[in-house]
Amino acid sequence: xxxxxxxxxxxxxxxxxxxxxxxxxxxxxxxxxxxxxxxxxxxxxxxxxxxxxxxxxxxxxxxxxxxxxxxxxxxxxxxxxxxxxxxxxxxxxxxxxxxxxxxxxxxxxxxxxxxxxxxxxxxxxxxxxxxxxxxxxxxxxxxxxxxxxxxxxxxxxxxxxxxxxxxxxxxxxxxxxxxxxxxxxxxxxxxxxxxxxxxxxxxxxxxxxxxxxxxxxxxxxxxxxxxxxxxxxxxxxxxxxxxxxxxxxxxxxxxxxxxxxxxxxxxxxxxxxxxxxxxxxxxxxxxxxxxxxxxxxxxxxxxxxxxxxxxxxxxxxxxxxxxxxxx
Ligand SMILES: Nc1ncnc2c1ncn2[C@@H]1O[C@H](COP(=O)(O)OP(=O)(O)O)[C@@H](O)[C@H]1O
Ligand SMILES: [Mg+2]
Numbered sequence: 001x002x003x004x005x006x007x008x009x010x011x012x013x014x015x016x017x018x019x020x021x022x023x024x025x026x027x028x029x030x031x032x033x034x035x036x037x038x039x040x041x042x043x044x045x046x047x048x049x050x051x052x053x054x055x056x057x058x059x060x061x062x063x064x065x066x067x068x069x070x071x072x073x074x075x076x077x078x079x080x081x082x083x084x085x086x087x088x089x090x091x092x093x094x095x096x097x098x099x100x101x102x103x104x105x106x107x108x109x110x111x112x113x114x115x116x117x118x119x120x121x122x123x124x125x126x127x128x129x130x131x132x133x134x135x136x137x138x139x140x141x142x143x144x145x146x147x148x149x150x151x152x153x154x155x156x157x158x159x160x161x162x163x164x165x166x167x168x169x170x171x172x173x174x175x176x177x178x179x180x181x182x183x184x185x186x187x188x189x190x191x192x193x194x195x196x197x198x199x200x201x202x203x204x205x206x207x208x209x210x211x212x213x214x215x216x217x218x219x220x221x222x223x224x225x226x227x228x229x230x231x232x233x234x235x236x237x238x239x240x241x242x243x244x245x246x247x248x249x250x251x252x253x254x255x256x257x258x259x260x261x262x263x264x265x266x267x268x269x270x271x272x273x274x275x276x277x278x279x280x281x282x283x284x285x286x287x288x289x290x291x292x293x294x295x296x297x298x299x300x301x302x303x304x305x306x307x308x309x310x311x312x313x314x315x316x317x318x319x320x321x322x323x324x325x326x327x
Contacts, residue, residue, distance in 0.1 A: 007225075008319065009032060009035075009036075009194070009196070009226075009318070009319060010035065010039050010041060010146060010319065012146065012193065012194045013133055013142070013146065013147060013192040013193065014129065014133060014146075014147045014148075014149070014186065014192055014193040014194070015032060015146065015147070015148050015149070015193075015194050015195075015196050016149045016151050016161070016193065016195050016196065017029045017032070017148065017149065017151060017196045017198060018151045018154055018160070018161075018196070018198070018212070019153070019154065019197055019198035019199060019205075019209065019212070020153060020154060020205060020208055020209075020212075021153035022153075022200075023198045023199055023200050023205060023230060024198050024200070024228075024230035024231060025150050025151065025198050026053045026054065026057070026150050027057065027230065027314065028196070028198050028228055028230060028298070028314070028318065029045055029047075029054070029148050029149070029150040030045065030053075030054055030057040030058055030311050031298075031311050031314035031315040031317075031318050032045075032148050032196075032315070032318055033045040033054075033058065033073075033076045033078075033148055034073070034308075034311055034312060034315040035315040035316075036075075036076075036145070036146045036148075037073060037074065037076045038315070040075070041075065041145040041146045042075055042077075042137075042142075042143070042144050042145050042146075043075055043076045043077065043144060043145065043146050043147075043148065044069070044077045044078075044132060044143075044144040044146070044147045044148070045058075045076060045077070045078050045079075045147075045148040045150065046069075046078075046079050046080070046081050046129065046132075046147065046148065046149050046150065047078070047079070047080045047081070047150045048080070048081050048125055048149065048150060048151060048152050048160075049080075049152065052065060052080050054072070054080075055072055055078065056307065057307060057308070057311055058072050058073055058076060058078065058308060058311065059072040059073055059308070060307045060308070064080075065077075065078045065079055065080060066079070066080060067079060067080060067081065067082050067085040067086070077144070081125050081128050081129070083120070083121035083124050084114075086125060086127065086128040087114075087120070087124050088102070088105050089128070090124060090127060090128075090179075091104070091105075094175060119163045119166065119167075122152075122160045122161075122163040123163045123164060123167060123179070123180060123183065125160070126160070126161075126163070126164060126183045126187070127179050127183055129147060129149060129183075129186075130182055130183050130186050132144065132147060133147055133186065133192075154208075161187055161195075161216065161220045161222060162219055162220060163180075164180040164181075164183040164184035164187060165180075165184055165219070165220065167179075167180035168180045168181055168184055187220065187221075188220070188222060188223075190223040193222060194222075194223050194224070194225060195216060195222045195223065195224045196224075196226070196228060197209055197212060197213055197224060197227050197228065197291075198227075198229075198230055199227055199228070199229050199230070199287050200229070200230060200231050201231070201232055201233075201280045201283035201284045201287065202280075202283060203283065206286050206287050206290070207290075209227065209287055209290075210287070210290035210291050213291045213293065214291075224291075225293070225294075225322075226293055226294050226295065226296055226322040227287055227288070227291055227293045227294075227295050227296070227322075228296050228297075228298060228318070229283075229287055229295050229296070229297050229298070230298045231299075231300040232281075232284060232297040232298060232299055232300060233276060233277045233280045233281075233299075233300050234277075234299055234300070235277060236270075236273035236274060236277050237270070237273075237274070242274075244270045244274070245267050245270035245271040245273075245274050248263050248264075248266045248270055249263070249264070249267040249271075251263035251267075284297060284325050285325045287325075288324060288325040293322075294322035294323055294324050294325075295322055295323060295324075295325045296317070296318060296320060296322045296323075297317070298314050298317050298318060299313070299314075299317060301313065301314075
Protein backbone atom coordinates (compact mmCIF):
# COMPACT_ATOMS: atom_id res chain seq x y z
CA UNK A 1 0.00 0.00 0.00
CA UNK A 2 1.24 3.50 -0.85
CA UNK A 3 2.97 5.07 2.12
CA UNK A 4 2.71 8.65 0.86
CA UNK A 5 -0.46 10.55 1.55
CA UNK A 6 -2.80 10.47 -1.41
CA UNK A 7 -3.41 13.57 -3.44
CA UNK A 8 -6.85 15.09 -3.29
CA UNK A 9 -9.48 13.89 -5.71
CA UNK A 10 -9.84 17.50 -6.77
CA UNK A 11 -6.33 17.83 -8.17
CA UNK A 12 -7.02 15.76 -11.28
CA UNK A 13 -8.30 16.91 -14.64
CA UNK A 14 -10.43 13.86 -15.23
CA UNK A 15 -12.11 11.49 -12.78
CA UNK A 16 -13.96 8.53 -14.26
CA UNK A 17 -16.51 7.14 -11.84
CA UNK A 18 -17.16 3.48 -12.50
CA UNK A 19 -18.77 0.39 -10.99
CA UNK A 20 -21.71 -1.96 -11.35
CA UNK A 21 -25.17 -0.51 -11.96
CA UNK A 22 -26.88 0.62 -8.76
CA UNK A 23 -23.72 1.04 -6.67
CA UNK A 24 -24.08 4.83 -6.65
CA UNK A 25 -21.95 6.07 -9.57
CA UNK A 26 -24.29 8.89 -10.47
CA UNK A 27 -24.68 9.89 -6.83
CA UNK A 28 -20.90 9.91 -6.35
CA UNK A 29 -20.33 11.88 -9.58
CA UNK A 30 -22.82 14.50 -8.34
CA UNK A 31 -21.21 14.64 -4.88
CA UNK A 32 -17.74 15.05 -6.37
CA UNK A 33 -18.99 17.87 -8.59
CA UNK A 34 -20.36 19.69 -5.55
CA UNK A 35 -17.15 19.15 -3.55
CA UNK A 36 -15.03 20.47 -6.43
CA UNK A 37 -17.21 23.54 -6.99
CA UNK A 38 -17.02 24.33 -3.27
CA UNK A 39 -13.25 24.28 -3.60
CA UNK A 40 -13.49 26.87 -6.37
CA UNK A 41 -12.98 24.55 -9.34
CA UNK A 42 -14.85 24.93 -12.62
CA UNK A 43 -16.42 21.52 -13.07
CA UNK A 44 -17.98 19.58 -15.88
CA UNK A 45 -19.91 16.49 -14.91
CA UNK A 46 -20.82 14.26 -17.83
CA UNK A 47 -23.42 11.53 -17.75
CA UNK A 48 -23.32 8.72 -20.25
CA UNK A 49 -26.55 6.91 -19.35
CA UNK A 50 -29.78 7.04 -21.28
CA UNK A 51 -31.73 9.18 -18.81
CA UNK A 52 -30.52 12.38 -17.22
CA UNK A 53 -30.19 12.03 -13.45
CA UNK A 54 -27.88 14.89 -12.59
CA UNK A 55 -30.32 17.82 -12.85
CA UNK A 56 -32.62 16.10 -10.32
CA UNK A 57 -29.72 15.55 -7.92
CA UNK A 58 -28.01 18.90 -8.27
CA UNK A 59 -30.69 21.41 -9.24
CA UNK A 60 -34.20 19.93 -9.01
CA UNK A 61 -36.71 21.48 -11.37
CA UNK A 62 -34.12 22.63 -13.89
CA UNK A 63 -34.71 21.59 -17.51
CA UNK A 64 -32.66 18.81 -19.17
CA UNK A 65 -29.05 19.71 -19.93
CA UNK A 66 -28.65 17.61 -23.09
CA UNK A 67 -25.52 17.24 -25.18
CA UNK A 68 -24.85 20.98 -25.25
CA UNK A 69 -24.61 21.01 -21.44
CA UNK A 70 -25.56 23.82 -19.10
CA UNK A 71 -24.26 25.37 -15.90
CA UNK A 72 -26.76 24.04 -13.36
CA UNK A 73 -25.01 25.29 -10.23
CA UNK A 74 -22.42 28.04 -9.90
CA UNK A 75 -19.24 26.43 -11.21
CA UNK A 76 -20.91 23.14 -12.22
CA UNK A 77 -21.82 22.40 -15.82
CA UNK A 78 -23.67 19.18 -16.51
CA UNK A 79 -24.05 17.42 -19.86
CA UNK A 80 -25.19 14.09 -21.18
CA UNK A 81 -22.92 12.58 -23.79
CA UNK A 82 -25.11 10.87 -26.32
CA UNK A 83 -22.87 8.83 -28.63
CA UNK A 84 -24.84 9.71 -31.77
CA UNK A 85 -24.52 13.42 -30.99
CA UNK A 86 -20.83 12.95 -30.35
CA UNK A 87 -20.44 11.04 -33.62
CA UNK A 88 -22.22 13.83 -35.49
CA UNK A 89 -19.92 16.41 -33.98
CA UNK A 90 -16.85 14.34 -34.78
CA UNK A 91 -17.85 13.67 -38.38
CA UNK A 92 -18.80 17.31 -38.80
CA UNK A 93 -15.31 18.32 -37.70
CA UNK A 94 -13.66 15.71 -39.92
CA UNK A 95 -15.76 16.20 -43.05
CA UNK A 96 -16.83 19.78 -42.66
CA UNK A 97 -20.10 19.17 -44.48
CA UNK A 98 -22.85 19.29 -41.90
CA UNK A 99 -25.73 18.39 -44.23
CA UNK A 100 -24.05 15.13 -45.30
CA UNK A 101 -23.37 14.24 -41.68
CA UNK A 102 -26.95 14.88 -40.66
CA UNK A 103 -28.20 12.84 -43.60
CA UNK A 104 -26.03 9.87 -42.67
CA UNK A 105 -26.91 10.04 -38.96
CA UNK A 106 -30.63 10.15 -39.64
CA UNK A 107 -30.48 7.08 -41.86
CA UNK A 108 -32.21 4.13 -40.15
CA UNK A 109 -29.93 1.50 -41.65
CA UNK A 110 -26.88 3.40 -40.47
CA UNK A 111 -28.26 3.70 -36.94
CA UNK A 112 -29.08 -0.01 -36.83
CA UNK A 113 -25.61 -0.87 -38.04
CA UNK A 114 -24.04 1.36 -35.37
CA UNK A 115 -26.28 -0.01 -32.62
CA UNK A 116 -24.99 -3.48 -33.37
CA UNK A 117 -21.35 -2.41 -32.95
CA UNK A 118 -20.97 -1.27 -29.32
CA UNK A 119 -17.26 -0.31 -29.15
CA UNK A 120 -17.54 2.85 -31.22
CA UNK A 121 -19.81 4.43 -28.61
CA UNK A 122 -17.14 4.17 -25.98
CA UNK A 123 -14.43 5.50 -28.24
CA UNK A 124 -16.51 8.41 -29.45
CA UNK A 125 -17.61 9.23 -25.88
CA UNK A 126 -14.01 9.23 -24.69
CA UNK A 127 -13.08 11.27 -27.78
CA UNK A 128 -15.64 13.89 -26.76
CA UNK A 129 -14.20 13.96 -23.24
CA UNK A 130 -10.72 14.41 -24.68
CA UNK A 131 -12.01 17.27 -26.80
CA UNK A 132 -13.62 19.00 -23.80
CA UNK A 133 -10.49 18.48 -21.71
CA UNK A 134 -8.49 20.38 -24.35
CA UNK A 135 -10.83 23.39 -24.33
CA UNK A 136 -9.58 26.64 -22.87
CA UNK A 137 -11.37 29.68 -21.57
CA UNK A 138 -10.57 33.32 -22.33
CA UNK A 139 -7.51 33.54 -20.06
CA UNK A 140 -5.80 30.51 -21.61
CA UNK A 141 -6.55 28.27 -18.63
CA UNK A 142 -8.64 25.14 -19.06
CA UNK A 143 -12.34 25.69 -19.60
CA UNK A 144 -12.95 23.07 -16.90
CA UNK A 145 -10.50 22.36 -14.12
CA UNK A 146 -12.11 19.03 -13.39
CA UNK A 147 -14.14 16.76 -15.65
CA UNK A 148 -16.13 14.04 -13.93
CA UNK A 149 -17.47 11.20 -16.03
CA UNK A 150 -20.33 9.06 -14.80
CA UNK A 151 -19.23 6.05 -16.83
CA UNK A 152 -21.57 3.39 -18.22
CA UNK A 153 -22.21 0.54 -15.76
CA UNK A 154 -19.56 -2.13 -16.02
CA UNK A 155 -20.72 -5.60 -16.79
CA UNK A 156 -19.98 -8.00 -19.52
CA UNK A 157 -16.61 -8.34 -21.23
CA UNK A 158 -14.83 -5.34 -22.62
CA UNK A 159 -15.39 -2.11 -20.72
CA UNK A 160 -15.63 1.48 -21.78
CA UNK A 161 -11.91 2.00 -21.16
CA UNK A 162 -10.54 -0.97 -23.09
CA UNK A 163 -11.67 0.29 -26.45
CA UNK A 164 -8.93 2.85 -27.25
CA UNK A 165 -6.25 0.23 -26.70
CA UNK A 166 -8.07 -2.32 -28.82
CA UNK A 167 -8.29 0.21 -31.66
CA UNK A 168 -4.66 1.27 -31.33
CA UNK A 169 -3.63 -2.40 -31.56
CA UNK A 170 -5.84 -3.14 -34.54
CA UNK A 171 -5.70 -0.01 -36.71
CA UNK A 172 -2.34 1.11 -38.10
CA UNK A 173 -3.02 4.58 -39.49
CA UNK A 174 -5.67 7.18 -40.13
CA UNK A 175 -7.92 9.43 -38.07
CA UNK A 176 -9.48 6.57 -36.12
CA UNK A 177 -6.08 5.50 -34.87
CA UNK A 178 -5.02 9.08 -34.05
CA UNK A 179 -8.25 9.55 -32.14
CA UNK A 180 -7.79 6.31 -30.20
CA UNK A 181 -4.13 7.14 -29.47
CA UNK A 182 -4.78 10.48 -27.88
CA UNK A 183 -7.68 9.07 -25.90
CA UNK A 184 -5.49 6.23 -24.66
CA UNK A 185 -2.77 8.69 -23.66
CA UNK A 186 -5.28 10.70 -21.67
CA UNK A 187 -6.68 7.61 -19.93
CA UNK A 188 -3.31 6.30 -18.76
CA UNK A 189 -1.85 9.70 -17.79
CA UNK A 190 -1.56 9.36 -14.03
CA UNK A 191 -1.24 13.12 -13.49
CA UNK A 192 -4.42 13.89 -15.39
CA UNK A 193 -6.72 10.95 -14.97
CA UNK A 194 -8.04 8.87 -12.11
CA UNK A 195 -10.48 6.01 -12.07
CA UNK A 196 -12.79 6.04 -9.08
CA UNK A 197 -14.43 2.66 -8.49
CA UNK A 198 -17.67 2.69 -6.50
CA UNK A 199 -18.66 -0.41 -4.56
CA UNK A 200 -21.24 -1.50 -2.03
CA UNK A 201 -20.26 -3.37 1.14
CA UNK A 202 -22.07 -6.54 0.17
CA UNK A 203 -20.85 -9.92 -0.96
CA UNK A 204 -21.34 -9.80 -4.71
CA UNK A 205 -20.35 -6.15 -5.27
CA UNK A 206 -17.23 -6.75 -3.16
CA UNK A 207 -16.05 -9.55 -5.44
CA UNK A 208 -17.05 -7.70 -8.59
CA UNK A 209 -15.17 -4.59 -7.54
CA UNK A 210 -12.02 -6.57 -6.83
CA UNK A 211 -12.24 -8.18 -10.28
CA UNK A 212 -12.92 -4.86 -11.98
CA UNK A 213 -9.97 -3.13 -10.31
CA UNK A 214 -7.69 -6.03 -11.12
CA UNK A 215 -8.69 -6.08 -14.76
CA UNK A 216 -8.49 -2.32 -15.28
CA UNK A 217 -5.06 -2.23 -13.71
CA UNK A 218 -3.82 -5.07 -15.87
CA UNK A 219 -5.51 -4.29 -19.19
CA UNK A 220 -5.97 -0.52 -19.23
CA UNK A 221 -3.22 0.77 -16.94
CA UNK A 222 -5.37 3.59 -15.57
CA UNK A 223 -4.49 5.03 -12.15
CA UNK A 224 -6.70 3.90 -9.27
CA UNK A 225 -5.68 5.25 -5.87
CA UNK A 226 -8.77 4.65 -3.71
CA UNK A 227 -12.10 2.86 -3.75
CA UNK A 228 -15.36 4.44 -2.71
CA UNK A 229 -17.63 2.20 -0.67
CA UNK A 230 -21.10 3.68 -0.80
CA UNK A 231 -24.07 3.08 1.45
CA UNK A 232 -22.03 2.08 4.51
CA UNK A 233 -24.09 1.61 7.68
CA UNK A 234 -23.06 3.87 10.51
CA UNK A 235 -22.44 2.27 13.91
CA UNK A 236 -25.91 1.61 15.38
CA UNK A 237 -24.99 2.38 19.02
CA UNK A 238 -22.61 4.82 20.70
CA UNK A 239 -19.15 3.35 21.17
CA UNK A 240 -19.55 2.86 24.93
CA UNK A 241 -22.65 0.76 24.21
CA UNK A 242 -21.30 -1.31 21.31
CA UNK A 243 -22.38 -4.51 23.15
CA UNK A 244 -25.89 -3.17 23.80
CA UNK A 245 -27.50 -6.37 22.49
CA UNK A 246 -25.59 -8.49 25.03
CA UNK A 247 -26.47 -6.14 27.87
CA UNK A 248 -30.14 -6.23 26.97
CA UNK A 249 -30.10 -10.02 26.73
CA UNK A 250 -28.88 -10.22 30.33
CA UNK A 251 -31.85 -8.28 31.72
CA UNK A 252 -34.65 -10.31 33.29
CA UNK A 253 -37.55 -10.34 30.86
CA UNK A 254 -40.15 -9.70 33.57
CA UNK A 255 -38.43 -6.59 35.00
CA UNK A 256 -40.68 -3.52 35.23
CA UNK A 257 -40.20 -1.54 32.02
CA UNK A 258 -43.13 0.87 31.60
CA UNK A 259 -44.10 1.28 27.94
CA UNK A 260 -41.01 -0.46 26.58
CA UNK A 261 -41.10 -3.87 24.91
CA UNK A 262 -39.54 -6.84 26.72
CA UNK A 263 -35.72 -6.77 27.03
CA UNK A 264 -35.56 -9.97 24.95
CA UNK A 265 -37.37 -8.17 22.10
CA UNK A 266 -35.08 -5.16 22.36
CA UNK A 267 -32.07 -7.50 22.52
CA UNK A 268 -33.18 -9.19 19.28
CA UNK A 269 -33.49 -5.79 17.51
CA UNK A 270 -30.12 -4.70 18.81
CA UNK A 271 -28.51 -8.00 17.77
CA UNK A 272 -29.87 -7.58 14.25
CA UNK A 273 -28.55 -4.01 13.95
CA UNK A 274 -25.17 -5.00 15.29
CA UNK A 275 -24.86 -8.05 13.01
CA UNK A 276 -25.82 -6.01 9.95
CA UNK A 277 -23.32 -3.32 10.85
CA UNK A 278 -20.50 -5.79 11.51
CA UNK A 279 -21.12 -7.72 8.29
CA UNK A 280 -21.15 -4.46 6.33
CA UNK A 281 -17.92 -3.38 7.98
CA UNK A 282 -16.27 -6.70 7.21
CA UNK A 283 -17.04 -6.20 3.50
CA UNK A 284 -15.53 -2.71 3.62
CA UNK A 285 -12.36 -4.30 4.97
CA UNK A 286 -12.57 -7.06 2.35
CA UNK A 287 -12.78 -4.49 -0.46
CA UNK A 288 -9.66 -2.82 0.93
CA UNK A 289 -7.85 -6.14 1.27
CA UNK A 290 -8.77 -7.59 -2.13
CA UNK A 291 -8.02 -4.40 -4.08
CA UNK A 292 -5.07 -3.23 -1.96
CA UNK A 293 -6.69 0.22 -2.04
CA UNK A 294 -7.45 2.66 0.76
CA UNK A 295 -11.16 3.16 1.10
CA UNK A 296 -13.44 6.18 1.35
CA UNK A 297 -16.76 5.30 2.99
CA UNK A 298 -19.97 7.14 2.20
CA UNK A 299 -22.78 6.68 4.71
CA UNK A 300 -26.04 4.97 3.94
CA UNK A 301 -28.67 7.71 4.16
CA UNK A 302 -31.98 6.36 5.41
CA UNK A 303 -33.82 9.15 3.59
CA UNK A 304 -32.49 7.93 0.22
CA UNK A 305 -30.96 10.50 -2.13
CA UNK A 306 -33.66 13.09 -2.64
CA UNK A 307 -31.56 15.94 -3.99
CA UNK A 308 -28.96 18.58 -3.12
CA UNK A 309 -29.21 18.18 0.69
CA UNK A 310 -28.14 14.52 0.61
CA UNK A 311 -25.57 15.14 -2.12
CA UNK A 312 -24.04 17.83 0.13
CA UNK A 313 -23.64 15.30 2.96
CA UNK A 314 -21.93 12.81 0.67
CA UNK A 315 -19.71 15.53 -0.83
CA UNK A 316 -18.19 16.15 2.61
CA UNK A 317 -17.51 12.46 3.18
CA UNK A 318 -16.11 11.92 -0.31
CA UNK A 319 -13.20 14.33 0.02
CA UNK A 320 -12.08 12.93 3.39
CA UNK A 321 -8.67 11.28 3.13
CA UNK A 322 -9.15 7.57 2.41
CA UNK A 323 -8.19 5.04 5.07
CA UNK A 324 -6.55 1.67 4.99
CA UNK A 325 -9.30 -0.47 6.47
CA UNK A 326 -8.86 -3.49 8.66
CA UNK A 327 -11.61 -5.73 9.97
N1 LIG B 1 -25.38 6.70 0.26
C1 LIG B 1 -26.62 6.37 -0.12
N2 LIG B 1 -27.62 6.23 0.80
C2 LIG B 1 -28.87 5.89 0.42
N3 LIG B 1 -29.24 5.67 -0.86
C3 LIG B 1 -28.30 5.78 -1.84
C4 LIG B 1 -26.95 6.14 -1.51
N4 LIG B 1 -26.25 6.20 -2.68
C5 LIG B 1 -27.12 5.89 -3.67
N5 LIG B 1 -28.35 5.64 -3.18
C6 LIG B 1 -29.54 5.25 -3.95
O1 LIG B 1 -29.22 4.04 -4.63
C7 LIG B 1 -29.74 4.04 -5.96
C8 LIG B 1 -28.62 3.85 -6.98
O2 LIG B 1 -27.78 5.01 -6.99
P1 LIG B 1 -27.20 5.61 -8.36
O3 LIG B 1 -26.28 6.72 -8.01
O4 LIG B 1 -28.30 5.91 -9.30
O5 LIG B 1 -26.38 4.35 -8.87
P2 LIG B 1 -25.72 4.05 -10.32
O6 LIG B 1 -25.53 5.35 -11.00
O7 LIG B 1 -24.43 3.34 -10.00
O8 LIG B 1 -26.67 3.14 -11.01
C9 LIG B 1 -30.50 5.35 -6.12
O9 LIG B 1 -31.84 5.13 -5.82
C10 LIG B 1 -29.86 6.25 -5.08
O10 LIG B 1 -30.73 7.25 -4.64
MG1 LIG C 1 -26.25 5.98 -12.85
